[in-house]
Amino acid sequence: MESVFSFPRIGKYTDVFTQLLKSFGLRVLPPPPITERTIKLGVKHSADMMCYPFKVTLGSFIEEIEQGANCLIMYDSRGKCRLRHYWMLHELVLRNIGYDFKMYPVSLKNLIKLIKQFNPELSYLTIVRKVSQSWKRLKKIENSPLCTIKEGVNIGIVGEIYTCLEPTVNLNIEKKLKKFSVSVFNTIRLSDFIKTSTRTSLLENRTYKKKAARYLNGPLGGHGFDNLYNALLLCEKGFDGIIHLLPLTCMPETTIEPILDKICADYNVPLLRLMIDETNSEVNFDTRIETFAEMIKRRKK
Numbered sequence: 001m002e003s004v005f006s007f008p009r010i011g012k013y014t015d016v017f018t019q020l021l022k023s024f025g026l027r028v029l030p031p032p033p034i035t036e037r038t039i040k041l042g043v044k045h046s047a048d049m050m051c052y053p054f055k056v057t058l059g060s061f062i063e064e065i066e067q068g069a070n071c072l073i074m075y076d077s078r079g080k081c082r083l084r085h086y087w088m089l090h091e092l093v094l095r096n097i098g099y100d101f102k103m104y105p106v107s108l109k110n111l112i113k114l115i116k117q118f119n120p121e122l123s124y125l126t127i128v129r130k131v132s133q134s135w136k137r138l139k140k141i142e143n144s145p146l147c148t149i150k151e152g153v154n155i156g157i158v159g160e161i162y163t164c165l166e167p168t169v170n171l172n173i174e175k176k177l178k179k180f181s182v183s184v185f186n187t188i189r190l191s192d193f194i195k196t197s198t199r200t201s202l203l204e205n206r207t208y209k210k211k212a213a214r215y216l217n218g219p220l221g222g223h224g225f226d227n228l229y230n231a232l233l234l235c236e237k238g239f240d241g242i243i244h245l246l247p248l249t250c251m252p253e254t255t256i257e258p259i260l261d262k263i264c265a266d267y268n269v270p271l272l273r274l275m276i277d278e279t280n281s282e283v284n285f286d287t288r289i290e291t292f293a294e295m296i297k298r299r300k301k
């Protein structure tokens with residue numbers, strides 16, 4: 001049977017990864033859009049208290065298998081939170097449902113080896129060249145790396161990576177805020193995550209990292225520590241408000257809650273915390289962000 005590869009959607013980066021896999025000569029099923037059905041499927045087959053990104057990515061895998069994918073690729077963070085275990089749990093649940101497929105955990109460590117396994121005809125040089133072309137595409141679609149203040153109201157976003165990057169999960173928060181005439185700077189970028197994982201970001205934001213270390217006594221999983229120094233960066237750059245996006249039950253994000261509160265209080269910057277899961281009401285969510293944007297506009301006047 002021909003191998004058909006797929007992976008979970010991840011916002012605007014989805015197309016970059018689809019094209020990358022295709023460039024290796026693989027047959028790829030581009031991840032279908034996340035719908036209410038995707039979420040219901042994921043929720044149905046997940047433990048109640050499992051974090052929301054797990055449920056959404058599980059629902060995506062179910063729909064991809066239904067649409068013909070038989071080789072699933074899931075990122076293995078090898079980090080400290082549940083993300084490193086997602087692929088194993090996904091595999092277990094999907095097999096329990098009765099699906100026949102192959103699961104490939106991919107990390108920055110095994111990426112090249114895995115692609116060679118998928119298509120042995122490719123040379124290592126070709127693989128590296130295609131990966132670096134994708135890296136350039138990925139950087140091109142991201143925010144400007146500069147965290148600069150624009151005219152009017154400026155709001156920065158910090159939080160859990162999947163929630164910040166996947167618009168169906170964060171209910172299109174960036175688009176909605178822009179409708180309220182607010183400039184938004186999302187501090188979460190996939191390239192930063194990759195740089196942190198490869199330790200090539202050690203010299204970036206050094207001042208803020210040092211300051212954040214005064215608030216937290218040691219490394220934390222996910223983006224826990226990154227969100228602290230990103231919040232300090234936003235406060236010191238003069239942002240008018242910060243939104244903290246987190247999935248309910250997220251370990252790193254719930255751990256940093258009081259610390260983020262303290263940072264925002266120290267700098268007198270308003271903070272809105274939005275916890276996201278499958279029970280969210282979009283109307284309620286919209287009202288909260290609109291009220292926050294309005295409050296900041298008035299405060300600024």
Ligand code: SF4
Pocket residue numbers: 051052053081082083160161162221222223247249250251252253
């Ligand atoms: S960062 Fe939070 S939501 Fe994301 S995998 Fe880890 S625990 Fe789950």
